[in-house]
Amino acid sequence: MSFIESFRSFISEQALFTPQQRLLLAVSGGLDSVVLCELCSQCGYDFEIAHCNFQLRGEESKRDEEFVRALANKYNVKVWVEAFDTQAYLIANKLSVQEAARELRYEWFHRLLDTRENRLDVLLTAHHLDDAVETSLMNYFKGTGIAGLRSILPKQNKTIRPLLFTGRKEIREFAAANQLQWVEDSSNASDKYSRNYLRHHLLPVIQQLYPKAEENMRRNIPRFRDIELLYQQAIDSHRKKLLVQKGEEVHIPVLKLQKAIPLTAIVYEIIRPYGFSAAQTTEVIALLNSGSGRYVQSSSHRIIRNRNWLIIASVKAERPSLILIEETGNVSFPAGELTISRNFSSDGKPDTSSSSVAYIDASLIQFPFTLRPWKNGDYFYPLGMRKKKKLARFFIDQKMSSIEKENVWVIESDKRIVWVVGRRLDDRFKMKGAGDIIKISLALRK
Amino acid sequence: MSFIESFRSFISEQALFTPQQRLLLAVSGGLDSVVLCELCSQCGYDFEIAHCNFQLRGEESKRDEEFVRALANKYNVKVWVEAFDTQAYLIANKLSVQEAARELRYEWFHRLLDTRENRLDVLLTAHHLDDAVETSLMNYFKGTGIAGLRSILPKQNKTIRPLLFTGRKEIREFAAANQLQWVEDSSNASDKYSRNYLRHHLLPVIQQLYPKAEENMRRNIPRFRDIELLYQQAIDSHRKKLLVQKGEEVHIPVLKLQKAIPLTAIVYEIIRPYGFSAAQTTEVIALLNSGSGRYVQSSSHRIIRNRNWLIIASVKAERPSLILIEETGNVSFPAGELTISRNFSSDGKPDTSSSSVAYIDASLIQFPFTLRPWKNGDYFYPLGMRKKKKLARFFIDQKMSSIEKENVWVIESDKRIVWVVGRRLDDRFKMKGAGDIIKISLALRK
Numbered sequence: 001m002s003f004i005e006s007f008r009s010f011i012s013e014q015a016l017f018t019p020q021q022r023l024l025l026a027v028s029g030g031l032d033s034v035v036l037c038e039l040c041s042q043c044g045y046d047f048e049i050a051h052c053n054f055q056l057r058g059e060e061s062k063r064d065e066e067f068v069r070a071l072a073n074k075y076n077v078k079v080w081v082e083a084f085d086t087q088a089y090l091i092a093n094k095l096s097v098q099e100a101a102r103e104l105r106y107e108w109f110h111r112l113l114d115t116r117e118n119r120l121d122v123l124l125t126a127h128h129l130d131d132a133v134e135t136s137l138m139n140y141f142k143g144t145g146i147a148g149l150r151s152i153l154p155k156q157n158k159t160i161r162p163l164l165f166t167g168r169k170e171i172r173e174f175a176a177a178n179q180l181q182w183v184e185d186s187s188n189a190s191d192k193y194s195r196n197y198l199r200h201h202l203l204p205v206i207q208q209l210y211p212k213a214e215e216n217m218r219r220n221i222p223r224f225r226d227i228e229l230l231y232q233q234a235i236d237s238h239r240k241k242l243l244v245q246k247g248e249e250v251h252i253p254v255l256k257l258q259k260a261i262p263l264t265a266i267v268y269e270i271i272r273p274y275g276f277s278a279a280q281t282t283e284v285i286a287l288l289n290s291g292s293g294r295y296v297q298s299s300s301h302r303i304i305r306n307r308n309w310l311i312i313a314s315v316k317a318e319r320p321s322l323i324l325i326e327e328t329g330n331v332s333f334p335a336g337e338l339t340i341s342r343n344f345s346s347d348g349k350p351d352t353s354s355s356s357v358a359y360i361d362a363s364l365i366q367f368p369f370t371l372r373p374w375k376n377g378d379y380f381y382p383l384g385m386r387k388k389k390k391l392a393r394f395f396i397d398q399k400m401s402s403i404e405k406e407n408v409w410v411i412e413s414d415k416r417i418v419w420v421v422g423r424r425l426d427d428r429f430k431m432k433g434a435g436d437i438i439k440i441s442l443a444l445r446k
Numbered sequence: 447m448s449f450i451e452s453f454r455s456f457i458s459e460q461a462l463f464t465p466q467q468r469l470l471l472a473v474s475g476g477l478d479s480v481v482l483c484e485l486c487s488q489c490g491y492d493f494e495i496a497h498c499n500f501q502l503r504g505e506e507s508k509r510d511e512e513f514v515r516a517l518a519n520k521y522n523v524k525v526w527v528e529a530f531d532t533q534a535y536l537i538a539n540k541l542s543v544q545e546a547a548r549e550l551r552y553e554w555f556h557r558l559l560d561t562r563e564n565r566l567d568v569l570l571t572a573h574h575l576d577d578a579v580e581t582s583l584m585n586y587f588k589g590t591g592i593a594g595l596r597s598i599l600p601k602q603n604k605t606i607r608p609l610l611f612t613g614r615k616e617i618r619e620f621a622a623a624n625q626l627q628w629v630e631d632s633s634n635a636s637d638k639y640s641r642n643y644l645r646h647h648l649l650p651v652i653q654q655l656y657p658k659a660e661e662n663m664r665r666n667i668p669r670f671r672d673i674e675l676l677y678q679q680a681i682d683s684h685r686k687k688l689l690v691q692k693g694e695e696v697h698i699p700v701l702k703l704q705k706a707i708p709l710t711a712i713v714y715e716i717i718r719p720y721g722f723s724a725a726q727t728t729e730v731i732a733l734l735n736s737g738s739g740r741y742v743q744s745s746s747h748r749i750i751r752n753r754n755w756l757i758i759a760s761v762k763a764e765r766p767s768l769i770l771i772e773e774t775g776n777v778s779f780p781a782g783e784l785t786i787s788r789n790f791s792s793d794g795k796p797d798t799s800s801s802s803v804a805y806i807d808a809s810l811i812q813f814p815f816t817l818r819p820w821k822n823g824d825y826f827y828p829l830g831m832r833k834k835k836k837l838a839r840f841f842i843d844q845k846m847s848s849i850e851k852e853n854v855w856v857i858e859s860d861k862r863i864v865w866v867v868g869r870r871l872d873d874r875f876k877m878k879g880a881g882d883i884i885k886i887s888l889a890l891r892k
Contacts, residue, residue, distance in 0.1 A: 140586060141652055143662025146673050149595075194655060202651055206587055209643055216589025226711035227592050230680035231673055237683065265672035 003166070003174045007039050010165035014154045021121040023047040024080075024112060026105070027071065029064045032126035034071065034182040035171050036163060040124070041075050048078040048120065050112060052105050054086040056097065060186060067183050082108050089384035093424070094353055106159075107389065107397060113158055114393075127152050128163040128171060133217045134195055134203075136224065146231050150224035167218060235269045242270065250312040257310065258288050274301040274312055275403040284310075299335075299444070300403040323371040325411075333371055335407055335421070336444040343437045350437065356444075358411070358419040360429045362436035369413040371421070378410065380417040381427040391420065398423070411440065449612070449620045453485050456611035460600045467567040469493040470526075470558060472551070473517065475510045478572035480517065480628040481617050482609060486570070487521050494524040494566065496558060498551050500532040502543065506632060513629050528554050535830035539870070540799055549843060552605075553835065559604055560839075573598050574609040574617060579663045580641055580649075582670065592677050596670035613664060681715045688716065696758040703756065704734050720747040720758055721849040730756075745781075745890070746849045769817040771857075779817055781853055781867070782890040789883045796883065802890075804857070804865040806875045808882035815859040817867070824856065826863040827873040837866065844869070857886065 001009065011017065023040060027033040027049045040047045051068040055061050065081055072079035090100035109123050132152045139148030154164045163171065175182065190196060206213045238260060244251040252270070260266045268281045275298035276284070283296045287305045295304040297315065304311045325331055331338045342362060343350075350359045378391040395405045411419040418429045422442045431437060447455065457463065471486060473479040473495045486493045497514040501507050511527055518525035536546035555569050578598045585594030600610045609617065621628065636642060652659045684706060690697045698716070706712045714727045721744035722730070729742045733751045741750040743761065750757045771777055777784045788808060789796075796805045824837040841851045857865040864875045868888045877883060 137586075138656075140583075140666070141656045141659045141662060143658075143665045145669060146592075197655055202648075202655060205648055205651060209640060209648060210584075210587045212589075213587040216587060219589050220586070223591060223711070226708040227673065227677055229708045230711060231676045233683070234676035234680040237679075262672040262675045265669070265676060 003170060004039060004042055006165055007162065008043060010154075011162050016155050016160045016162055017122050019043075019045060021046075022119055024109065024120045024123050025049050026109060026123060026125045027051050027068050028126075028185065029067045029071065029183040030126075030185055030188075031175055031182045032128060032163065032171055034180050035175050036124060036126040037071060037075060038174075038178055038180055039162075047124075048080065049075075050080040050082075050109060052101070052108065053081060053083045054101050054104070055083055056086055056101075057186065064183050064185075080112060084108075085384070092352075092384035093382075103397060104385075107385070107393070108387075110158075110393065111387065111389075121158070123159045125159065125161055126163050127161040128167055129165065129218050129221060130167040130214075132164060132221045133167075133214070134198055136221060137202075137217070138194065138198060146224060146228040150221065150228050153225070164221075235266065238266050239270060242266075248314060252310040252312070254288055254305075254308050254310060271298075271303065271312075273401065273403065274303075275299050275401060276301070276303075298403075300407055321372060324368045325371055326368040331371065333409060334445075335409060336442055338371065338421070339441045339443070341439045343439055344435075350431075350439070355424065356422050356442040358421075358425050358438075358440045359431050360418060360425070360438040360440070361431050362438045364429050365413040365418060365438060369411060369418065371409055371411055374408045374410050374420070378417060380410075380420060380424075383425045383427050383430060385427060391417075394420070394424070449616060450485060450488055452611055453608065454489060456600075457608050462601050462606045462608055463568050465489070465491060467492075468565055470555065470566045470569050471495050472555060472569060472571045473497055473514050474572075474631065475513045475517065475629040476572075476631055476634075477621055477628045478574060478609065478617055480626050481621050482570060482572040483517060483521060484620075484624055484626055485608075493570075494526065495521075496526040496555060497528075498547070498554065499527060499529040500547050500550070501529055502532055502547075503632065510629050510631075526558060530554075531830075538830035539828075550831075553831070553839070553843060556604075556839065557833070568604045568606050570606050570608060572609050573607040574613055575611065575664050575667060576613040576660075578610060578667045579613075579660070580644055582667060583648075583663070584640065584644060592670060592674040596667065596674045599671070610667075681712065684712050685716060688712075694760060698756040698758070700734055700751075700754050700756060717744075717749065717758075719847060719849065720749075721745050721847065722747070722749075744849075746853055767818060770814045771817055772814040777817065779855060780891075781855060782888055784817065784867070785887045785889070787885045789885055790881075796877075796885070801870065802868050802888040804871050804886045805877050806864060806871070806884040806886070807877050808884045810875050811859040811864060811884060815857060815864065817855055817857055820854045820856050820866070824863060826856075826866060826870075829871045829873050829876060831873060837863075840866070840870070 017023065023045055025033065025036055025040060025047050027037060028051070037047075037049065049068065049072045051065060053061050053065045057064075069079055069081070084101075084104045086097070086100050086104060089095070089104060090097060093100065093103075095103065112118055113120050113123060135151035136149050139151060142148070152161060152164065154161050174180075188196065203214075210216070242252050242257055242260065244253075257263075257267070263285060264281055267284055268278055271280065271284055272278075276296070277298075280296055280298070284303055287294055287296060287303065287310060290305050292305055292307055295302050297303075300315060302313055302315050304313065323331060323333055325338075325340060328340045328342055331340065351357075352359055374391050376392060379388045380391065380394075381388050382394060391408070391410075395408070400408075408423065409421045410417050411421060413429075416428065417426055419425050419440065422444070463469065469486060469491055471479065471482055471493050473483060474497070483493075483495065495514065495518045497511060499507050499511045503510075515525055515527065530547075530550045532543070532546050532550060535541070535550060536543060539546065539549075541549065558564055559566050559569060581597035582595050585597060588594070598607060598610065600607050620626075634642065649660075656662070688698050688703055688706065690699075703709075703713070709731060710727055713730055714724055717726065717730055718724075722742070723744075726742055726744070730749055733740055733742060733749065733756060736751050738751055738753055741748050743749075746761060748759055748761050750759065769777060769779055771784075771786060774786045774788055777786065797803075798805055820837050822838060825834045826837065826840075827834050828840060837854070837856075841854070846854075854869065855867045856863050857867060859875075862874065863872055865871050865886065868890070
């Protein structure tokens with residue numbers, strides 16, 4: 001099968017997208033994304049190009065942007081370009097360069113997809129099989145479940161990786177055969193990032209020890225994907241047998257759970273969605289041999305031993321829908337307590353690095369303002385971003401569980417969100433030099 | 447928890463053995479097995495010691511044997527010692543040093559366990575968690591399913607590894623605290639074996655890149671064991687839904703199988719017990735879209751497309767129970783064809799390296815001799831061994847599937863097995879210098 005036939009057949013076998021759909025290609029201008037463009041063009045797909053300029057590499061960043069504009073011109077397709085102040089964003093949010101670039105990139109891509117007028121159906125990125133092998137290996141070293149081992153998925157919601165059928169070498173050969181031009185990212189050559197170190201130092205040693213390692217590890221990836229699917233099926237089947245929904249509570253018969261095999265993995269998967277950590281699995285298993293009334297608690301739920309049952313119940317108190325904050329002082333709410341104070345900014349440079357403290361330009365909000373649970377449709381301007389973002393999307397990007405989302409509150413002033421409590425400040429309300437500051441500190445309920 | 451408490455609690459949690467059982471400890475005299483002895487002694491378990499002298503390291507081998515005899519003396523327990531001509535065995539059977547030592551060792555251990563008069567219940571070996579991590583990592587590089595990743599099991603039939611709760615460092619600390627003596631195996635320091643190379647060169651590089659790698663990989667092992675259990679549960683549940691036993695055949699409804707997810711893994715696990723290879727999975731999946739009458743074949747079975755069903759049927763012909771070989775020439779039997787000839791050994795040195803050709807001392811057998819399927823209770827003297835071995839045990843040691851076992855035939859002369867056809871010659875019938883040779887070649891049926 002030729003390279004392009006393999007590409008097409010991977011797309012249809014994995015049901016990644018249909019030839020009728022409109023594609024947005026994430027293109028850095030590097031080898032992989034240039035090959036992705038060429039393949040989509042040769043297949044006659046209907047695509048547009050999106051390029052992020054992270055402004056981290058000076059002239060090189062400009063060169064890359066120009067290169068991608070020319071590339072779009074060559075294929076006669078629309079190109080979207082966005083410049084980011086990555087440095088400011090990563091400082092404001094205490095992120096690594098790679099984390100910041102990732103957040104900014106996907107936030108923008110999804111905004112393009114979500115804007116209906118753009119008529120874009122799915123996002124295509126140029127991750128390939130060797131990327132997946134490297135991620136899998138890194139996860140193996142970091143300690144992982146099966147989801148870490150199968151690493152990058154060909155399809156995850158609207159994000160699609162159609163090059164996962166092939167690797168670096170084959171991509172390079174296709175580029176050579178088609179006389180493609182691309183730009184080299186100088187940071188790929190450095191060992192600053194652990195992925196590059198792994199690629200340049202560790203993989204060669206492995207390859208020397210096991211000459212077929214590369215080939216073998218590539219074959220691992222789809223195999224691990226299948227193993228994960230079967231793992232999930234088995235977990236679902238245990239869940240179905242063990243969990244009894246009673247009103248707002250979930251009841252689990254102790255005798256039945258005691259016989260479940262393998263107990264640790266099953267208990268972990270049952271309690272995880274309720275905000276419990278892997279470390280709490282042992283405590284929950286201990287409840288199987290404890291008396292009535294003992295319990296284990298997460299930030300949102302309690303698992304209580306009650307006779308022959310374990311009961312999973314929410315710990316949310318009677319939920320007020322809105323709390324009015326009328327002055328400085330302490331305010332109690334279900335998730336904890338807020339302390340509000342007013343200072344002059346000249347009282348030393350405040351430490352803005354903690355997400356549980358917000359420093360707000362006092363000239364921009366007035367008492368009373370409100371504290372309320374977030375609701376669907378809420379949006380804000382995350383610190384460091386110039387565009388607004390739906391909270392629902394922000395939570396997805398932050399990989400928050402449904403339980404975590406349930407417990408998010410916001411500070412609102414004049415119909416505008418000021419602070420997603422304990423998560424992120426709104427860019428519009430940040431301090432802008434001298435002047436008064438409203439400081440709000442969050443103490444979580446233990 | 448102290449080291450010995452962790453040892454005890456691992457044994458009870460994993461239900462490895464009961465304090466009443468009689469244990470056989472495999473003891474090389476190295477650090478790990480010396481610690482295993484001390485732990486069993488401190489716990490008051492009823493144990494005996496078995497030591498293999500592989501005679502590969504000259505004086506060092508003798509020193510080790512003496513050391514273990516003294517150790518048994520110290521604990522006042524019985525010691526079993528067996529000397530092996532490992533070099534001869536590995537040459538005769540084309541094995542690596544490690545493979546040969548492994549076969550000889552376990553064959554002997556199981557013989558000791560199987561001999562009822564010895565009243566030994568289980569075998570304990572001193573494999574620990576770092577051994578498991580190394581095996582898991584090697585399997586990852588070699589390309590593996592989940593069983594390879596979970597690597598060494600704490601309990602597998604009668605073989606038990608009670609040190610899998612801990613690693614090299616902790617074992618060394620316990621030895622120091624208890625002022626234990628042990629012998630160092632000089633081959634452990636060499637990089638001749640890939641495991642040592644991995645330990646001495648690869649793991650340090652990984653540890654440098656991920657300082658917590660060792661700890662993380664140790665936590666992977668029990669996690670992978672759980673994942674494998676859940677994987678097997680899911681596969682069993684698919685099998686139950688898909689397979690319909692009809693007499694001697696297995697029928698699978700095509701429409702149902704087409705919808706099974708993940709198809710590749712499920713098909714592979716269904717066909718594997720019938721002698722099909724991983725590579726044939728794709729061919730079997732292709733049958734889902736083919737016409738009636740197409741089939742895929744293994745050495746023992748055929749999977750046939752028949753209307754809306756796939757049918758798995760045995761390909762064994764009407765099975766004669768015995769074929770009399772009366773002279774040189776060709777003999778056809780269900781698994782293939784044998785060619786029998788008579789030569790003088792002076793006709794050049796025969797190539798004894800192929801398991802599909804047997805060279806037999808012609809002075810030891812006479813025509814007619816018989817060719818028949820093996821049966822339970824059969825035993826022989828595997829080439830290179832001085833002790834007899836049941837065929838059933840030999841098949842287990844060779845890790846043969848039940849389908850492979852079903853298709854084994856033997857050459858028998860005067861009630862003694864001469865050749866396990868295509869597998870191994872009997873030691874009693876091998877050439878012993880000059881003289882006539884009966885040469886029997888096997889050509890497998892395609």
